[in-house]
Amino acid sequence: MAHSRSDTATKPAEVRKKKRYQSLADDMAESIRTGVLRPGDRLPSVRNTCVSRGVSPSTVFQAYYLLEARGLIQARERSGYFVSTEARRMAPEPERLSEPRDESLSLDVSKLVFEILDATMKHDVVPFGSAFPSPLHFPLRRLGQALAASAQALDPWSTVDDLTPGNLALRRQIALRYLAAGMHVHADDIVITNGALEALNLCLAAVTRPGDAVVVESPTFYAALQSLERMGLEVVEVPTHPREGIDLLALEHALERHRPKACWLMTNFQNPLGSLMPDYKKRALVDLLARHAVPLIEDDVYGELYFGDHRPAPAKAYDRHGMVLHCSSFSKNLAPGYRIGWAAPGRYTSEVARQKLTSTLSASIPAQLALASYLERGGFDKHLRKLRHALGTQRDVLAQAVGHFFPTGTKATRPMGGYFLWVELPESCDALTIHRQALELGVSCAPGPIFSSSRAFSNCIRLNYGHYWDARAEDGVAILGRLARRQCER
Numbered sequence: 001m002a003h004s005r006s007d008t009a010t011k012p013a014e015v016r017k018k019k020r021y022q023s024l025a026d027d028m029a030e031s032i033r034t035g036v037l038r039p040g041d042r043l044p045s046v047r048n049t050c051v052s053r054g055v056s057p058s059t060v061f062q063a064y065y066l067l068e069a070r071g072l073i074q075a076r077e078r079s080g081y082f083v084s085t086e087a088r089r090m091a092p093e094p095e096r097l098s099e100p101r102d103e104s105l106s107l108d109v110s111k112l113v114f115e116i117l118d119a120t121m122k123h124d125v126v127p128f129g130s131a132f133p134s135p136l137h138f139p140l141r142r143l144g145q146a147l148a149a150s151a152q153a154l155d156p157w158s159t160v161d162d163l164t165p166g167n168l169a170l171r172r173q174i175a176l177r178y179l180a181a182g183m184h185v186h187a188d189d190i191v192i193t194n195g196a197l198e199a200l201n202l203c204l205a206a207v208t209r210p211g212d213a214v215v216v217e218s219p220t221f222y223a224a225l226q227s228l229e230r231m232g233l234e235v236v237e238v239p240t241h242p243r244e245g246i247d248l249l250a251l252e253h254a255l256e257r258h259r260p261k262a263c264w265l266m267t268n269f270q271n272p273l274g275s276l277m278p279d280y281k282k283r284a285l286v287d288l289l290a291r292h293a294v295p296l297i298e299d300d301v302y303g304e305l306y307f308g309d310h311r312p313a314p315a316k317a318y319d320r321h322g323m324v325l326h327c328s329s330f331s332k333n334l335a336p337g338y339r340i341g342w343a344a345p346g347r348y349t350s351e352v353a354r355q356k357l358t359s360t361l362s363a364s365i366p367a368q369l370a371l372a373s374y375l376e377r378g379g380f381d382k383h384l385r386k387l388r389h390a391l392g393t394q395r396d397v398l399a400q401a402v403g404h405f406f407p408t409g410t411k412a413t414r415p416m417g418g419y420f421l422w423v424e425l426p427e428s429c430d431a432l433t434i435h436r437q438a439l440e441l442g443v444s445c446a447p448g449p450i451f452s453s454s455r456a457f458s459n460c461i462r463l464n465y466g467h468y469w470d471a472r473a474e475d476g477v478a479i480l481g482r483l484a485r486r487q488c489e490r
Contacts, residue, residue, distance in 0.1 A: 020055055021062035022244075022278070025070075028063065029093070032072050032083055043073060043081040069308050070414035071396045089403040094411040094424045097247055100218040100237035101454060102257070109225045113450050116435065122444075126476030129435070129444030131271075132336060133419050133466025137387050143335050143374060150369035164357040166192025166342070167368040173375040174342055183317050185326075185344045191353050194363045196301045196329035196341035201227050202359070203297045203325040203343055204262065206351040208233055212261040215254055217246050219422075219451035219460075221271045221299065224264050235453045236260055242413050242422060245270060245277035248284055255292045262295050267315045269302035272451050272462040273422045274415025279313060286318040295348065296324045301341075304333045304384055306417040307392040322346030330371060333384060338367040391419050391466060398465040401474060405481030407488045419466035425459045429487045434461065437483050443476040 031037045044052070049060045064081050067073045071090065073081045116129070165171070171187040178185040193199040208214060210232030216224050218237035228235050236258045239247045245267060254260065267277040267285070277285070289296050300314045316326035325348055329341030340363055345352040356362075374380065398421055402412050409426040425431070431447035438445060446464075448457025461480075467473065 021059045021066065024049075024053060024055065024059065024063040025066040028067060029070070029072055037083050039083050039085045041083045042079075043083070045080060065308065066416075069416045071399060072414075089400045090414075091399070091403045091406060091410045091412040091423070093414055094242045094422070097239040097241050097250075098218040098237075098456070099239060100452070100456065102254070103236075109222065109450070109453060110229055112455070113222045113226060116447065116450050124442065125439065126443045126472055127467055128463045128473075128476060128480070129446040130464045130467070131446075133332065133391070133464070134468055135336060136468065137390060137466070138334060138336065139379070139383055140335075142379070143338070143370060146373045146377075147366060147370035150373055151366050154366065154369065163362040165190065165353050166363060167365065167372055169376070170340075170368045170372040171342075173372055178344070181311055181313065181317070183313075185316075189344055189346070189349050191343045191345065191349065191356055192363050192368060193329075193341045193343060193356065194360055195331050195339040196299065196327050197223055197227075198356075198360065199327040199329070199341045199343040200224070200264065200297060200299055201231075202352050202355040203327060203345055203348065204228075204231060204233075204264065205355050206345065206348045207295045207297070207325070208261045213258045215251065215258075215260045215263040215265075215294075217265055217270060217273075219272055219448065219457055220264075221266065222450045224299075225451075225453055228264075237453060240270070240273065241275060242273045243275055244281060245275045246285070248281065248288060251285075252288060255288070255294060260294060262297055263289060264297045264299065265315075266299045266302070268300055268312050269305065269415060269418030269420075271302070271418070272420050272446065272448075274413045274418050274420050276312060276416050277315075282313065282315045283318040286315050286320075286324060290321050290323055294323075298324055298326045300326060300328045301332045302418040303328065305388060305391060305419065307388060307395070308416060312417070316344065319346060322348075325352070333387065334374075334380065335367075335371060338371065339363070340367050340371055388417075390468075391417075394465040394467070394469055395419075395421065397469045398463060398473075398477065401477040402463070402481070405478045407481070407485040409488075410484070419464055421463045421465055423461050423463060425461070425484050426488050427459050428490065429459045429484050431458055431461050433487070434480065434483045438476075438480055441479050443479045445480060 046057050046060045050057055072084055074084050075081050171190045174190055175185055175187045204227060213234045213236050214228055215236045215238055217240040236254050238254050239250045246265060267282050269276055296315060298315050303314055306312055314326055316324045325343060325345040327343045343352050399412055402423060407426055411424040413422040432449060435445055435447040446462040448460030449455035451457060
């Protein structure tokens, strides 16, 4: 079970305060979008804003930090905050919740997903449709050196001792990262897996049986839909906000109506929206699911890729009953080809370990040893700071390009981490058509229908900004924008 320094119950005043700074940020973002505040304008001082809005200085600073993370404003030393010179070029953010059908559905998504993924993985296309960041972001040489040294020093007994639940040294390093984030997760409560997707699938198998219903976000990660389909499970899609994550009132309704056996959610930088659930909402989510005795399978593979001042806590931080099965990996932030992930399944640890033992038995022992060695030597956090800076810069450039090249009426998210931008095109646009036409011109994108069991989001696409920006990438955005504008003109 994980315990956090923030385990105390949320007070209503604290919830109101968090909502207040978000409301203030939203008002200022609207002023920037409509031109009331123009590029280069100085924002009102913290003192004046406190007086005019009747809020505390901390609320104003939180709002300004949020606007800065969205790329709308910039801080200038000793001068205050100013509207970014590129702010007006960015498309406005989508504001509405998704509207999935309120029913439990069987799944048939894999054929479409495989068709799309096969096309987006080709090396000769601009990889906006890719699910992975550029491998050039990662310290592969240092990892290779660690792998070679670990292989040479390999204890023959470790090939037996380090099977399920995984190498103890690596589990200790992961436990230390939990501790640094304010959570107490013992090394014995961690199961090493072949990437995060296996961790998620093992957790799903531990808490469900064929025919059960599982709640997911709408839109959701297509691999979640594929997993549910393969395991004979039904899906319940719940409306999700592009900035704050799943709607808790709609979730409570789904829990009462459909009696799901699990929820599979991403609270930090959700794929594909990039949404980040506020801390107060994560706490409320965990409490809600605990009241209904529904386990939460938390996919947190992007949690380390934040653009703010600190790592956002996972929902696991608020788990007092061992009901959150937290899953992550090193694939998105350090070593994509090593396929090393893990689960911290709380009260379900023994069952997840049994599922691992009877399926793939163990993740690669040399890869585990190499990662343990790399983490022990330090340097991971320095690498992460460099990676986060690169991704944040690439987010801003892509968002500006979308605002410049895409048709009027386009909306795009302002993710505060991860490497995905969700783009909502005018309703006359068809994402699948754009996807197919763009591929013929050497550009990929991920069309919205693959993120829904009912093939919704037909006018949406997901774009990956995890690859370095160059002239080829800019040309790719221009091509996507031209194809979208052509559809608007029909």
